[in-house]
Every structure is written in structure tokens, then in C-alpha cells.
Amino acid sequence: MRDASKHLLFILAPLVVVFALLPGAYQNHLLLFNFVIFLILAQGVNIIYGFTGYLPFGYVGFFGAGAYGFAVMVMHLQTPALLAVLVGGLVAVALGLLLTPLLRLSGAYFAIANLAASLAVLHFVANPALEGITKGPYGVSLTGTFNPTNAYYAAIAVLALTVGGVVYLKNSPFGLALQAVREDSVSASMAGVNIVKMRVIAWLGSALVAGLAGGIYAWYVSVFYPDNVFSSEFSIFAIVFALFGGVATITGPIVGVLILYGIYNLIGFTTPQYFQLIYGLLIMGLVLFLPAGLVSLATRRGWHVP
Amino acid sequence: MSPDKSPILKVSKLVKRFGGFYALDGLSFHVVPGEILGLVGPNGSGKTTSINVISGLYGPDGGEVVFDGASIGGAASHKLVHRGINRTFQVPKPFLSLTVRQNIQVALAYGQAAGDAAAAPPSMAQLLEEYRLKEVADRPAADLNSAQQKMLDLTRALATRPRLLLLDELAAGLNPAELDWIAGRIKALAATGMAIIVVEHLMGFIEQITDRVIVLNAGKEIFEGTLATAVHEPQVIEVFLGGEHAH
Ligand SMILES: Nc1ncnc2c1ncn2[C@@H]1O[C@H](COP(=O)(O)OP(=O)(O)OP(=O)(O)O)[C@@H](O)[C@H]1O
Ligand SMILES: [Mg+2]
Numbered sequence: 001m002r003d004a005s006k007h008l009l010f011i012l013a014p015l016v017v018v019f020a021l022l023p024g025a026y027q028n029h030l031l032l033f034n035f036v037i038f039l040i041l042a043q044g045v046n047i048i049y050g051f052t053g054y055l056p057f058g059y060v061g062f063f064g065a066g067a068y069g070f071a072v073m074v075m076h077l078q079t080p081a082l083l084a085v086l087v088g089g090l091v092a093v094a095l096g097l098l099l100t101p102l103l104r105l106s107g108a109y110f111a112i113a114n115l116a117a118s119l120a121v122l123h124f125v126a127n128p129a130l131e132g133i134t135k136g137p138y139g140v141s142l143t144g145t146f147n148p149t150n151a152y153y154a155a156i157a158v159l160a161l162t163v164g165g166v167v168y169l170k171n172s173p174f175g176l177a178l179q180a181v182r183e184d185s186v187s188a189s190m191a192g193v194n195i196v197k198m199r200v201i202a203w204l205g206s207a208l209v210a211g212l213a214g215g216i217y218a219w220y221v222s223v224f225y226p227d228n229v230f231s232s233e234f235s236i237f238a239i240v241f242a243l244f245g246g247v248a249t250i251t252g253p254i255v256g257v258l259i260l261y262g263i264y265n266l267i268g269f270t271t272p273q274y275f276q277l278i279y280g281l282l283i284m285g286l287v288l289f290l291p292a293g294l295v296s297l298a299t300r301r302g303w304h305v306p
Numbered sequence: 307m308s309p310d311k312s313p314i315l316k317v318s319k320l321v322k323r324f325g326g327f328y329a330l331d332g333l334s335f336h337v338v339p340g341e342i343l344g345l346v347g348p349n350g351s352g353k354t355t356s357i358n359v360i361s362g363l364y365g366p367d368g369g370e371v372v373f374d375g376a377s378i379g380g381a382a383s384h385k386l387v388h389r390g391i392n393r394t395f396q397v398p399k400p401f402l403s404l405t406v407r408q409n410i411q412v413a414l415a416y417g418q419a420a421g422d423a424a425a426a427p428p429s430m431a432q433l434l435e436e437y438r439l440k441e442v443a444d445r446p447a448a449d450l451n452s453a454q455q456k457m458l459d460l461t462r463a464l465a466t467r468p469r470l471l472l473l474d475e476l477a478a479g480l481n482p483a484e485l486d487w488i489a490g491r492i493k494a495l496a497a498t499g500m501a502i503i504v505v506e507h508l509m510g511f512i513e514q515i516t517d518r519v520i521v522l523n524a525g526k527e528i529f530e531g532t533l534a535t536a537v538h539e540p541q542v543i544e545v546f547l548g549g550e551h552a553h
Contacts, residue, residue, distance in 0.1 A: 173415035176404070180412045183401035186363065187459075189383035190392060192417030192466055 004171035007306050011250050012163045015039075019156050029148060031265060033220055036155040038261050040213040041238035042245075042253035043162045048206035049239070050247030051169055052199055053182035054103065057111040057235055058118030061099075062092040062207045064230035066214025068125050071140040072133060081145040085154060085215035092211020095121065096204045103199050118230065126226035139225035142218065151220035158216060162209045166250050170306065178202055179248065237261070244286055246293025250306050255294055314339050314374060314501045315360070315470055321368030322355050322525075329355040331525035332369065337501045339469065342492065344512040344533065345505045347522030348545060353505040354396055356522075357472045360503075361393045362386040373470065388419045392468035396475045396505075398455035400447035400462075407434070407443045409458055410465050417466025425467065433461045436491070453480055470501045477511045489515050509533065521545070 022032050041063065049055050069091030073084040102113050128136040169175030180188040181195045189195050214229060221228075245256025263282070267275045290296055295305040313336035322330035330352045337343045345353050358364050360371055365380035372378070378386060401409050407430065414427050434440040437457040442450060447458055456476055463471060473492070477485055485508075492515055496502050506512050512519060513533050521529035521536055523545045529536050536542050 173411065176408055177412050177416055179404060180401045180409075183403060184399050186383075187395070187399040187401060187462070188412070190361065190387060190466075191413035191462055192384050192387040193412065194382075194384045 003306070004167055007167045007170065007250055008164070011254070011306065012160060012167060015163065015254065016156055016160050019159070020153070023149075023152065029152065033148070033152050033155060035257065035261060036152070036159050037213050037217055038237060038241060038257045039254060040155070040159050040162050040209055041234060042241040042257050043159075043166050044206040044209040044213070045238045045242040046166060046247050046249075046253045047162075047169065047209070048202055049242065050249070050252075051175060051178040051182065052202045054114075054199075054203070055107075055111045055239065056114050056206070057239070058114035058116070058232075059206075059210060059238055060230055060232055060234040061114070061118030061121045062095060062210035063214035063217070063234050064118070064125065064226070065095045065121060066092045066211030067218035067224065067229035068134055068140075068214075068226075069211065070215035070218040071135075071142055074142050074145050075135075075140065076133070078144070081147065081150070081219050082154065084145070085212060085219060088215025088218070089208050089212040092207045092214065093204050095211075096207030100200055100203065103196075103203060115232075115235075118232075118235070122226055122230035125230070134226075137226060139223065139228075140218075142222045145219055146222040148220050151216050154219070155213070155216045158209065158212045161212075163250065163254075165205060165209070170250050174198075240283060243293055244283075246295030246299075246305070249293075249295050252293050252295045252305070259294075311338060313337060315503075316372040317356070317360065317369070318372070319369035320356065320359060320366055320371065322352075322359055322364060323367045328525050330359065330366075330369075333522070333525060333527055334369075335520045335527055335530065337470070337503055339501050340496055340499045341518065342496045342502045342504060342516045344516035344519035345503055345522060346507070346509070346512060346519055346533075346536075351522040352525040353522055354474055355525075357393055357474050357503070357505065360470075361391055361472060384416075387417050387466050387468075390419065390467070390469035391472070392417075392463035392466050392470075393472035394456065394459040394463055394474055394476055396478075398452065398459040400450070400455050400458045402448040403446055405444050405446055406439050406450070406458055409447050410434070410461050413462045413465035419467070427467060428464060433465060437461045453484060456480075464495075468500065470503070471495065472503045472505075474505045475507065476504070477506055477508055485511055 019036055023029055026032065045056060045059060066088035069088035070084045073079040073087045099117055102110055105113055125134050126137045130136055169178065177193045178198055180191060181193060181198050185195045217229065218224065241256040241260050242253040244260050245254065246252030264279060267278055298305045316336045318334045320330050320333040321328065333356060347353055359366050362381055362383035370377055370379055373389060373391060410430055410433055414430065418427055434443050437460060439454065439457055439461065442454060447455065450458060460476065477488060480488060489511065492502060504516060516533065518531065519533050519536055520527045521542050528545065529539050529542050
């Protein structure tokens, strides 16, 4: 496990330290927070897509479920924020369990079914009949727990957990077995791998981190509507960032978020009128010329990318 | 070599249907530890299908598969691997983007029988060396040629220490020198007590390594015995005559 300690020391630790210190040097706290959230979500996509091959087009379902898990606990049980975040993670895991039958689908069928499932959860939460529990379409306001500073550090903790999880996948027989299932599930079972169990574990793991991120997001913004936390922008961004950097690596999704979300904000601030165009061209170029992500520039030359 | 007389695998009246088509139609045979059994027959006679059913890829639609005295028909592949069954594929199926070493690592890590810590799994170095994969150990499996991919399939199977090994056209596409070499390896494996079923169209190869053959036609066995007697059997001759592998 020498590589694992290297990865923790040279990738996870600097990432956590930099984001923990940045609020002292840079005043746009919300932007930093969004970076951390997207780092978590892109790594969550990495876990399920990079290591098992399932493209989670409805990934935001877990995020929104986590946000509403948080909100319901805080509104009705006055739960402390940290505990409510944990509940948000568990709600997402419960949703993941409910959706495990989707894992029988493959390719585009899985992606579409997952998208449909996330819309179903959105409409369930936003149903006026559930106003007594979720406040339905009218949105929630959680001023009692409002504390962006603590929420930000909680997000960094979840980021550390998530990247730690990916470091584990990258360095363990478990992660190798997941990739084997992705490559050829029949051969994987002949290598003794219980393919159903492996897929479910990865699926629930990626649901957990998205749920925790959603809970923390709810904590941070404190006022939101169902459409905000179930916005498919979260799924699409997380997927694009992860793919842009390169999945099934530790660094790919990180690089993807830093570059693409960085550019996104840069263009958004300076020349918003060109934003859609530039962003769209960038993503098209990526798909056409670098289907395996930025890291493939290095791996093609035979360099090893963690 | 004196094979233990009680069979490790007994297949009786096995049926496998695809829609209304009977790929296996009441197939019965057995194999004993240390024996090399040849499974021959024309294209489409059900050889691969029988391997697929025995290795848990398909559940049988009738009949029984008994391994080690227990009925295993319909059990999941990974469980059968842990019981001691493994196989190669007619078209090799490596994990293409993983390195050769990683391919084998998965089987070493996940393919061992539970509670069988006594017997050590084969070592990576030994497998790479014995099956001529040492030079390509750190290359992605996608870079291998077809013969090497077949050897990788075989080492992945051997890494799980099978007691019953099913080889689906492992020799097809090998050159004569490689054929001799792999024949020697298969015999050496059988000498350790492993039961081996060899599916092959190359009759010379079958003759060289098998103790006994089963001739399949349309999902049924039509002959059981040595290859030398099989070639004098009118029914066997007839089945092979229309086929492309007629002698
Ligand atoms: N998954 C499947 N679905 C439908 N038909 C199948 C399937 N697998 C096999 N078959 C059919 O069952 C029959 C037996 O096929 P099988 O692959 O067992 O033959 P085989 O003896 O291995 O032939 P070959 O020597 O060409 O490899 C064939 O007619 C084949 O088309
Ligand atoms: Mg076949």
C-alpha cells in the first residue's frame, strides 16, 4: 500500500489544505464552497462511472434527497446540523437501495432510467400534498442552522472522505475487482467476483457522498426550492468535469473540476454572452479529441497517472 | 497416473434451450479427478453451451449437474469458482484495460475458496513465467495477441486453483510448437489431480492429450470412449463427414 500513502500525501492532503486555507485569502466564499461541492460530486461520479461503468444521469437525485433529508430533520426535529447531514447521506443511501434494480440495465438504458428516477424523486418531494413534511414546491428556509463557515469545513471533510474512498479504490483489490466487472462481468465472475454485490456497494458509496454533499449544501444555502437542489445541472456538471479530467483515476476528476469549473466562472464573470458558446465548444472538442479525458494525454505517452 | 474412480463431475440428462431450440438435449457424461476428457463434435453441437452451463453462466432447463456430490445446476458462477470450477473462453475475455498482472490479481484476490487457507494460491511470478506472460506483465491485456490472451484466460482460471478446468478451444490458432508446449502443460495439470475437459476441433491435439472423448451431436452424446475407437464408429464418421472437420 505504499502507493496509497503517496496518493493520500500528495493528492488528498494538498487538496484539503488548500481549500481549508483559501477562505482566508479569497473572499468569494460561495464560489469556493461550490468548488468543493463539485469536487465531491465529480469524484462520486468517478466511483460509479469510472470504476463500474454506470453513467448516472440522475446523480442529482441523491444530492437532492440528501438536501431534503437534512431539511426535514432540521425543520421537524431541530436536529443539530452535523447529525442532519449524516441523515441526508443515509436518505441518499436508502434511495440508492430502492434504485438497485436499475443496475440490471446497462449503457444508455441505465442512464435514462436513472434520470427518470431523479425526476420522480423531485416531483415526489415537490408535491404540494407533502407540504406538511417537505414544504412541497414552496421551498424550505432553515435559518436556525445557518452557518456557512462550518458548512464549508464539513464539505471539506466529506471531500477528504470521498477522495480517500477513490484512493482506496485505486489501490485495493476491491477497486481492481470493480474495474474487472466494468471491463467484462462474465470474466469477473469467473475470477470469483460477486458482481452484483460489487456493483451495489459502489452504487451506494457514490449515493452516500452525493447525499452528504446535498445535506451540506442545504446547510450552507439554508433557503432553497426543490428545483434548486434537484437541478440536472449538478448531474451534468459533475459528469462533464469527471469525464473531462478522466475517470478511474484520482486526479482526473479533480483536474476536471478545477479547469472546467474555473473556466466556467471566469467566462461567466467576464463575458457571459460568450459563455454557452465557449463552454459548448470546449466540451465538444473534448468528446471528439480526448474521449478518455485530459489524463489520457499522459497515459498515451505511457506515463502513469494516479 | 491412476485416476480416482469416483467422478468429480457428473452431468445427467442435461437440457438447455434457447427459445424452442435445444442446444443441449439430454446430455450425460462424467469426468474423474486427474482425467483429461475430450469434448468433440461439429460446430453448433453444444460443446460451449455445456461448458457455459457447468460453469454457471446459464442455468440448465432440465437434468442435473453434480460436482463433488452436490447438485450445482443454476448456482452463480462466482460460487462455483469458489467450489473449484473454472474455465477459459472460446474467444478469450480478458479485462482489456487492465494490465496482465492486474487481470491475474483479481482472480488471486477473489477466486480463492472460503475457509481453504491451507493450500496457498499459485504465485503471480510462477503463473506469469509458466504461461509465457512475464514480458507483457505490465502491459494492458488489450495489447496481447490472441494466443497470449488465451494464456491469460488460462492463468486467470488457474489462479483460482480449480479442481475442474474447462478449456474451450484453447489450442485453436496456436502454432505447432505452441501446441506441443500447451499439451505438456495441460497434462502436467492433470497429473496434479485436476480434472480437465478439453473442447477442441484439432483431432491430433485431442489424441495427444485426452484419456477419453465424448462425441456430441445436436446436444446429445453419440459416443464415449477413446478417440482411436471413435474414428471407426459409423455414427461418429457420419456426423463428422458433412462437417468441415472431417478426416
Ligand atoms: N446464447 C445463445 N442464444 C441462442 N442460441 C445459442 C446461444 N448460445 C448457443 N446457442 C446455439 O446453441 C447451439 C450450440 O452452440 P455452442 O456454442 O454450444 O456450439 P459449439 O459446439 O460450441 O460450436 P463451435 O464448435 O462452433 O464452437 C448453436 O446452434 C448456437 O447457435
Ligand atoms: Mg464453441
